[in-house]
Amino acid sequence: EIVMTQSPATLSVSPGDSATLSCRASQSVRSHLAWYQQKPGQPPRLLIYGASTRATGIPARFSGSGSETDFTLTISSLQSEDFAVYYCQQYNKWPPGTFGQGTNLEIK
């Protein structure tokens, strides 16, 4: 099974600044990597798929990059509604589509 490791576990950033979240796969997943955002009491929301393609309705301040084993989600000019938990997920070998353990993006 492919193991997805996200870092850091918690990231404290001030509104208006940028945030960079990392995700590493235990083996190559090519570009088959998705990012989700989850707020308390809500289901996950698809942000990015194909490592860098924004899902429908996702603002341009969210961008994804990377391939093979190393991926990054960058959120520029953080808004109050962006503070949430973010999960990466590989789907190169699906099922199972393994998720990372999440990064909690909190207000500094």
Add this chain to the structure above:
Amino acid sequence: EEQLVESGGGLVKPGGSLRLSCAASGFTFDSYTMTWVRQAPGRGLEWVSSVSGYSTYIHYADSVKGRLTVSRDNGKNLLFLQLDNLRAEDTAVYFCARVKLDYSDPEGVFDIWGQGTVVTVSS
């Protein structure tokens, strides 16, 4: 509006059973593979099971194989998850989700999610 609504969760004793349902609306249900993902309290996301549009392909996570059964009724736009022989570690919010249809990308991206239904296994 494309929507998924789960129901059927509740409190059940260890060894008991539950049947979860997920009602889909706003899209052509039988065109999509559907999946169940669960989230234990304070934990991350765990894929549980998936079923293709006409139930040709069904998959389960190793952690639930033999105890959970996924099915669907395309005539009623319903997805089901039968949970048997439940254990404390099955306590979680169970989400149903739609697998994104994209002919240029492999399956496995979940683009529409329900709000989830809570399953608590406790004596």
